[in-house]
Amino acid sequence: MAVVREKGYTHWDGRLAERRFPWLPITRTGIRLAFRKRGFKFVFAGAFLPAFVALGGLYVSERLEDFKALVQSNRALIKIDPNYFKLFLTNQSALFWLVLVLVFAGAGLIAEDLKHNSLQLYFARPLGKKDYIIGKMSVAAFFITVLTALPWLVLIVFKLIFAGSFAFLLAYPWLPLSILGYSALLTMFFGSYVLLMSALSRNTRYVIVLVFGVYYFSGILSETLRHFFPTPYMSLFSIPDNL
Amino acid sequence: MSIEVKDLSFSYGRIVALDGVTLRLGEGAVGLLGPNGAGKSTLLRILLGFLVPQRGEGRVLEYDIRRSQAMIRRSVGYMPESDCFIGGMDAVMFTAYFGELSGMPRQEAMKRAHEVLFYVGLGEARYRLLDTYSAGMKQRLKLAQALVHDPKILFLDEPTSNLDPTGRAEILDLIKDIATNKSIQVILSSHILDDIESVCSSVVILNKGKLAAEGRMDDLRTIRYSLYEIRIKGDEEAFRRELEGRGCKVDETEDRLIKVYMPEGADRMDLFRAAVGAGVQLRSFVKSRTSLEDLFAGAVGVD
Numbered sequence: 001m002a003v004v005r006e007k008g009y010t011h012w013d014g015r016l017a018e019r020r021f022p023w024l025p026i027t028r029t030g031i032r033l034a035f036r037k038r039g040f041k042f043v044f045a046g047a048f049l050p051a052f053v054a055l056g057g058l059y060v061s062e063r064l065e066d067f068k069a070l071v072q073s074n075r076a077l078i079k080i081d082p083n084y085f086k087l088f089l090t091n092q093s094a095l096f097w098l099v100l101v102l103v104f105a106g107a108g109l110i111a112e113d114l115k116h117n118s119l120q121l122y123f124a125r126p127l128g129k130k131d132y133i134i135g136k137m138s139v140a141a142f143f144i145t146v147l148t149a150l151p152w153l154v155l156i157v158f159k160l161i162f163a164g165s166f167a168f169l170l171a172y173p174w175l176p177l178s179i180l181g182y183s184a185l186l187t188m189f190f191g192s193y194v195l196l197m198s199a200l201s202r203n204t205r206y207v208i209v210l211v212f213g214v215y216y217f218s219g220i221l222s223e224t225l226r227h228f229f230p231t232p233y234m235s236l237f238s239i240p241d242n243l
Numbered sequence: 244m245s246i247e248v249k250d251l252s253f254s255y256g257r258i259v260a261l262d263g264v265t266l267r268l269g270e271g272a273v274g275l276l277g278p279n280g281a282g283k284s285t286l287l288r289i290l291l292g293f294l295v296p297q298r299g300e301g302r303v304l305e306y307d308i309r310r311s312q313a314m315i316r317r318s319v320g321y322m323p324e325s326d327c328f329i330g331g332m333d334a335v336m337f338t339a340y341f342g343e344l345s346g347m348p349r350q351e352a353m354k355r356a357h358e359v360l361f362y363v364g365l366g367e368a369r370y371r372l373l374d375t376y377s378a379g380m381k382q383r384l385k386l387a388q389a390l391v392h393d394p395k396i397l398f399l400d401e402p403t404s405n406l407d408p409t410g411r412a413e414i415l416d417l418i419k420d421i422a423t424n425k426s427i428q429v430i431l432s433s434h435i436l437d438d439i440e441s442v443c444s445s446v447v448i449l450n451k452g453k454l455a456a457e458g459r460m461d462d463l464r465t466i467r468y469s470l471y472e473i474r475i476k477g478d479e480e481a482f483r484r485e486l487e488g489r490g491c492k493v494d495e496t497e498d499r500l501i502k503v504y505m506p507e508g509a510d511r512m513d514l515f516r517a518a519v520g521a522g523v524q525l526r527s528f529v530k531s532r533t534s535l536e537d538l539f540a541g542a543v544g545v546d
Contacts, residue, residue: 009362009425012355012393016317016346025343033331108330117327121388124291124321125344126313 022127026135031142034105043104044143047097051151054088055158062162080159080168082175085152089182095240098147098190099215105143106194107207109136115202133195140191149183186243215239245269245396245428246290248301248308253285253294260285262452263299268430272422274439275432277449283432286449287398290430291321304395317346320389320427324401326381328373334360335369338387345392352391359387363417379410386417396428397421403438411438418442470531471503471514477523485517502531 034040061078078084088094113119122132153176159168169175197210222238235241246268253261261282275283288294290303292312301308303315329337335356342352360369363383368376376384382402389397402418403411419442422429433439439446440460448456475482479501483493491513492504503514511530518525 008358009390009421010358011425012347012351014347014351016392017348019346022344025340025349029336029340032336033329036331112330116330117323117325118329120321120323120325121327121341122344123293124316124319124323125341126317126346127344128313 018126023131023135023138026122026132027138027142030105030109030136030139034139034143037104040101040104043097043100047101047147048151049097050088050091050094051155054084054152054155057084058155058159058162062159082172082178085155085175085179089148089152089179090243092240095243098144098186099211101143101147102140102190102194103208103211106140107198107211108204109139109195110198111201111204111207114199115204136198137191137195140194141187144187144190145183148186149180152179152183189243246301246303246430248286248290249299251286251289251296251299251301253282253289253296259452261289261296264449264452264454265299266447266454266457268428268445268447270428271445272418272429272431272443274443274446275430275449276436276439276446277455280451281449282452283449284400285452287400287430287432290315291319291398292316317392318394319396319398320392320394321398322385322389322400322402324404326378326405328376328381328384330374332373333370334365334373334376334384334387337373337384338391341388342391347392355391355393356387359390362390363387364413378405379407379413382406382410382414383417386414390421390427394427396430399429399431399433401433402431403433403435415441469505469507469509469511471505471511472527472529472531473501473503473514473525474499474527475501475518475523476526478521479523481521482517482523485520486514489513489517491517 035044057078058080061080113122119132123129156169156176156179160166193215194211197214198207200210201207218237218239219241222234222236222241225237226234246266248264248266251261251264251266252259260280264282264286275286277283285294289296289301289308292308292315295309304318306314306318308315329340332340335353338356338360339349339352342355343349347355357366357369360366363386365380365383365387368380373381373384382405386399386402389399399418403414406414415438418429418431421427422442429442431439431443443460445459446456447454479495479499482501483495486493486503490506490509494502494504496502505511505513514528515525
């Protein structure tokens with residue numbers, strides 16, 4: 001144990017402020033802590049892979065002349081329309097990366113506080129339960145928004161740059177809004193989902209198993225039920241299908 | 244008065260935790276004593292605004308405990324009993340984080356975190372991960388996070404639990420320094436009577452949710468009874484009977500030291516009269532200082 005060497009306690013002459021968003025330090029610290037986790041940066045970078053593939057597709061579609069040797073007919077190599085965005089945004093690999101990032105960044109959000117008894121430290125500050133929940137949820141919301149809304153809005157900009165005109169945006173003016181809407185839906189769902197799972201256990205590893213388990217088990221359950229009851233309504237049991 | 248409560252009552256279902264407690268606490272260090280289930284933690288939680296009392300009222304630093312909980316928490320520091328930290332953080336980040344949550348600007352919180360960590364003796368370990376800290380270091384860390392926003396009142400819940408004798412002495416040394424030199428009022432809840440005796444000038448003793456005793460330690464010692472330590476030669480049993488007949492309480496230690504608790508207002512010459520009456524010789528006669536243990540035993544009715 002360190003020896004007490006200094007007795008230099010001085011009073012702080014500043015003034016404690018009443019914050020407009022008292023939960024903001026919780027969010028900021030949660031994001032910082034996620035990036036401190038081993039391997040998280042690689043997973044986070046990996047989650048942008050679908051967006052990079054989509055960017056490659058955009059480039060190829062606009063620079064068809066350069067890639068003519070690859071094309072046998074006069075058909076467009078890749079058709080860029082809202083379905084192109086939908087394909088990349090909603091496919092299972094993109095959602096898998098999203099869940100993986102959330103497992104790293106979100107599984108311990110409440111579980112770690114329960115494990116280390118730190119809730120009492122939070123609530124000994126001028127914070128309410130609402131502030132705590134919003135602060136933690138915003139950590140998940142940050143990562144979901146960065147992985148869903150941000151790259152796809154940037155891709156629209158790239159599309160306009162590659163095309164050299166606003167024709168695409170004029171043809172589909174609702175596309176940015178629909179991307180934002182879908183991102184908001186994912187944020188609401190995954191934010192609540194990860195936070196709920198995180199509050200169920202003090203052990204982060206159990207939470208990780210729960211997050212993955214419930215997500216994929218719902219898909220397996222849906223497939224199994226569909227086998228016995230061949231109706232599309234069975235997809236309602238599957239989280240991935242519903243997203 | 245920095246803390247004032249009146250007729251405070253709180254129950255967990257049918258279990259009464261606090262029953263009509265009325266208190267006024269002024270400056271200096273105050274010890275909160277009581278056996279398990281006496282209501283100490285409930286009182287602390289109510290003062291911190293974690294629980295709302297079912298009856299009664301109170302003020303902490305002029306803030307109402309029912310209506311201004313956020314203001315109370317901004318002005319007080321709390322060091323909980325159990326180990327608590329956040330995994331993956333170092334001490335600077337942890338302390339600054341809780342400073343920020345108290346309302347400090349970010350840069351100020353960071354600067355202040357360094358100062359406070361040096362003060363509690365964690366200066367050289369401040370960039371180490373908290374997961375690697377020893378029990379003693381975690382206690383100091385809890386003290387640092389409670390001090391970071393420069394509170395006016397510091398609530399300490401069993402601050403020396405799980406510490407070795409050296410660590411305990413160092414933490415007590417810090418608390419004593421805070422209470423006496425830094426003009427921060429300290430409310431110390433502890434089971435260890437020696438800790439309270441060495442740090443606090445006043446004590447509040449709770450028993451079964453009720454106030455059993457309250458006041459300055461010196462006053463409590465003198466008001467209730469005077470303690471004399473006596474050695475005699477002769478019939479100890481007869482001497483005991485003589486003393487008890489004169490309203491005194493008598494205890495005998497293993498090394499045959501007789502402790503005589505004389506009631507308030509009794510004449511100490513009665514001791515000599517009792518010795519004459521029992522036909523024993525007094526070999527040693529010392530007026531002793533009443534220990535907190537004696538006070539505690541008297542207040543909660545245990546031997």
